[in-house]
Amino acid sequence: MTTEARGEIFDLGYQHYDGPREGRARVVRSLWVNGFRTALGLGRGAKAKILPLLMFFFVTAPAAIIVLIASIVGPEAEIPSHAEYYQVVSILLLLFSAIIAPELLIPDRRDGVISLYLVRPLTATDYIVSRWSAFFVITLILAYAGQILLLLGFVLAAEAPVDYLRDNWLDVPRFLASGAVVALFVTTIPMAISSFTVRRAYAAAVVIAIFVITAPMAGILTSCEQRNETFVETPGGQRLVVSSNECEPLTGEWAKWFALVDVGRAPQHISDIIFNEENNDDDVSRLVGDLNTAIPVVWYLLLVLGPGAALYLRYRRMTI
Amino acid sequence: MTNQPLLEAKKLSKHYGETVALHSIDVQVREGITGLLGPNGAGKSTAMKLFLGLLTPTSGSAEVLGDKPYENVDVRMRLGYMPEHDCLPGPITASEFLGHMAQMSGIPPAHARTRAADILRHVGLDEERYRHIKEYSTGMKQRVKLAQALVHDPVIVLLDEPTAGLDPGGREEMLQLIRRTGKEFGISIMLSSHLMGDVESTCDRIIVIEGGKIIEQGDVSQFTQETETLYIDVDDRRDEVVAALGRRGIETTIVGLSIVVQKQSEEQLDDVRDAIVEAEARLRRLAPSRGQLTDIFRRAAS
Numbered sequence: 001m002t003t004e005a006r007g008e009i010f011d012l013g014y015q016h017y018d019g020p021r022e023g024r025a026r027v028v029r030s031l032w033v034n035g036f037r038t039a040l041g042l043g044r045g046a047k048a049k050i051l052p053l054l055m056f057f058f059v060t061a062p063a064a065i066i067v068l069i070a071s072i073v074g075p076e077a078e079i080p081s082h083a084e085y086y087q088v089v090s091i092l093l094l095l096f097s098a099i100i101a102p103e104l105l106i107p108d109r110r111d112g113v114i115s116l117y118l119v120r121p122l123t124a125t126d127y128i129v130s131r132w133s134a135f136f137v138i139t140l141i142l143a144y145a146g147q148i149l150l151l152l153g154f155v156l157a158a159e160a161p162v163d164y165l166r167d168n169w170l171d172v173p174r175f176l177a178s179g180a181v182v183a184l185f186v187t188t189i190p191m192a193i194s195s196f197t198v199r200r201a202y203a204a205a206v207v208i209a210i211f212v213i214t215a216p217m218a219g220i221l222t223s224c225e226q227r228n229e230t231f232v233e234t235p236g237g238q239r240l241v242v243s244s245n246e247c248e249p250l251t252g253e254w255a256k257w258f259a260l261v262d263v264g265r266a267p268q269h270i271s272d273i274i275f276n277e278e279n280n281d282d283d284v285s286r287l288v289g290d291l292n293t294a295i296p297v298v299w300y301l302l303l304v305l306g307p308g309a310a311l312y313l314r315y316r317r318m319t320i
Numbered sequence: 321m322t323n324q325p326l327l328e329a330k331k332l333s334k335h336y337g338e339t340v341a342l343h344s345i346d347v348q349v350r351e352g353i354t355g356l357l358g359p360n361g362a363g364k365s366t367a368m369k370l371f372l373g374l375l376t377p378t379s380g381s382a383e384v385l386g387d388k389p390y391e392n393v394d395v396r397m398r399l400g401y402m403p404e405h406d407c408l409p410g411p412i413t414a415s416e417f418l419g420h421m422a423q424m425s426g427i428p429p430a431h432a433r434t435r436a437a438d439i440l441r442h443v444g445l446d447e448e449r450y451r452h453i454k455e456y457s458t459g460m461k462q463r464v465k466l467a468q469a470l471v472h473d474p475v476i477v478l479l480d481e482p483t484a485g486l487d488p489g490g491r492e493e494m495l496q497l498i499r500r501t502g503k504e505f506g507i508s509i510m511l512s513s514h515l516m517g518d519v520e521s522t523c524d525r526i527i528v529i530e531g532g533k534i535i536e537q538g539d540v541s542q543f544t545q546e547t548e549t550l551y552i553d554v555d556d557r558r559d560e561v562v563a564a565l566g567r568r569g570i571e572t573t574i575v576g577l578s579i580v581v582q583k584q585s586e587e588q589l590d591d592v593r594d595a596i597v598e599a600e601a602r603l604r605r606l607a608p609s610r611g612q613l614t615d616i617f618r619r620a621a622s
Contacts, residue, residue, distance in 0.1 A: 014505040017473035019431045030423035112407035119401040
């Protein structure tokens with residue numbers, strides 16, 4: 001209604017908001033996006049972005065190198081498969097999760113922001129599911145990134161790419177499934193541990209310590225008295241190892257079970273089952289391979305569902 | 321003004337095991353500024369958490385706009401909360417944080433940014449809104465805490481001890497901001513405090529709570545009038561002053577070194593003056609003191 005020509009600045013005072021209010025679904029989505037961005041260091045300083053970028057590099061670099069070798073040497077090259085790729089990167093993924101997962105949960109509790117979240121239109125369960133799934137998607141992307149690169153490399157390096165795909169198509173659902181197995185594992189355990197401390201460094205240290213301690217423990221418990229190796233003498237007097245997989249563990253029959261103590265390998269065993277691989281690269285994998293298939297599966301599920309339940313209950317019962 | 325109470329507790333009880341935090345309280349909070357007054361451990365925080373839906377009642381109900389927040393979290397879209405303790409992240413600008421918090425109340429991103437800028441201007445953080453919160457002073461942080469409670473334009477906002485930990489200057493600023501929120505912004509407020517002064521200077525209505533029970537409730541003027549007291553400090557001859565006051569029919573009590581008189585009327589001041597003159601005491605201080613919380617509790621107990 002104002003028709004005055006001269007400009008004037010009005011303090012309109014407080015204006016009520018009469019725009020849309022979208023409710024719980026929007027709220028959960030906002031929190032999810034916030035978690036995703038936080039984990040990647042987006043919207044934060046340059047320092048926060050270094051680790052996610054490095055991780056992306058380290059996870060994809062082995063795939064790039066493998067592809068490079070394959071393309072130079074050709075099909076006869078002894079190159080790691082999709083299955084073996086996870087053996088390489090699952091440790092890296094775990095390291096990444098140990099450091100980044102606490103970032104999504106601990107500052108909220110340490111700074112008290114959680115008490116602002118929990119009075120908004122979402123439940124404590126919404127909160128933790130949102131945080132967990134944001135990080136799960138990130139580890140999933142990391143787990144798949146290298147595999148996709150690997151697949152692309154193999155296809156392009158093959159003499160007949162279409163034939164390669166036809167012969168090896170099963171690798172795709174397999175690496176998707178085992179990638180999810182790895183991601184589920186490296187997301188849930190560090191998150192559960194992060195829910196019990198307000199120090200990010202402690203959480204990371206505990207996660208890394210669990211895996212660093214259990215690996216040699218399993219090694220000791222499954223160590224061999226002697227290796228029953230079979231040799232052949234070459235004419236030049238050199239001894240060639242024909243078979244070196246025989247080993248009499250000191251713990252005898254129990255060694256198969258003790259091999260499970262190495263919890264960091266738990267998703268690896270599932271991956272071996274999915275790829276239907278006989279993993280004889282190391283004693284632990286070989287011993288677990290001797291167990292009934294259900295046992296490493298149950299063990300893996302316990303290692304994921306146990307911490308998962310702890311995480312869920314911890315937040316459900318949180319009082320602020 | 322509608323007659324629907326914004327907050328309503330009906331026979332609301334909350335037990336923690338054997339401990340009774342709230343014992344069957346009935347409260348209605350309507351538009352305006354309401355003070356929830358009581359000592360620490362009286363049940364103020366428990367009452368607030370029940371209205372926020374952070375706790376579930378042991379029995380009875382706590383309703384916000386006719387809805388139970390512990391059963392339906394959506395009602396929290398119209399509810400704001402400012403906790404007593406620290407609740408702000410460090411490495412983020414106030415502008416970004418407020419935008420995020422608006423979205424966390426269900427406001428779409430484009431609107432959230434506008435709301436964040438608006439509310440920061442209203443709490444007086446216009447210039448500093450692109451600075452990281454960790455660089456803020458205590459007073460500024462307190463404003464951000466209030467702003468996040470208001471960013472989604474709630475119908476009513478619950479402030480838990482909003483002046484705790486502030487120096488006198490900061491406290492006055494905060495109380496002023498609360499008054500503006502209530503009067504100019506038209507957002508109803510329930511604030512908790514253990515300080516009569518805070519409640520007296522900001523609230524329209526007051527609910528006194530102790531030991532999990534409502535002791536009194538009513539308009540704030542009613543409380544302050546009833547509890548006005550007069551403090552008399554003399555350098556010597558205190559007993560003579562007490563005697564002289566007694567002869568004039570004025571009852572006294574001794575609190576510390578002061579003679580305390582419950583003020584009945586303005587004329588009574590003349591009697592007090594005459595008594596001091598008669599006792600030939602050297603007067604150091606003669607000051608009215610608004611009712612203290614303890615007075616209310618003393619009266620309630622008797």
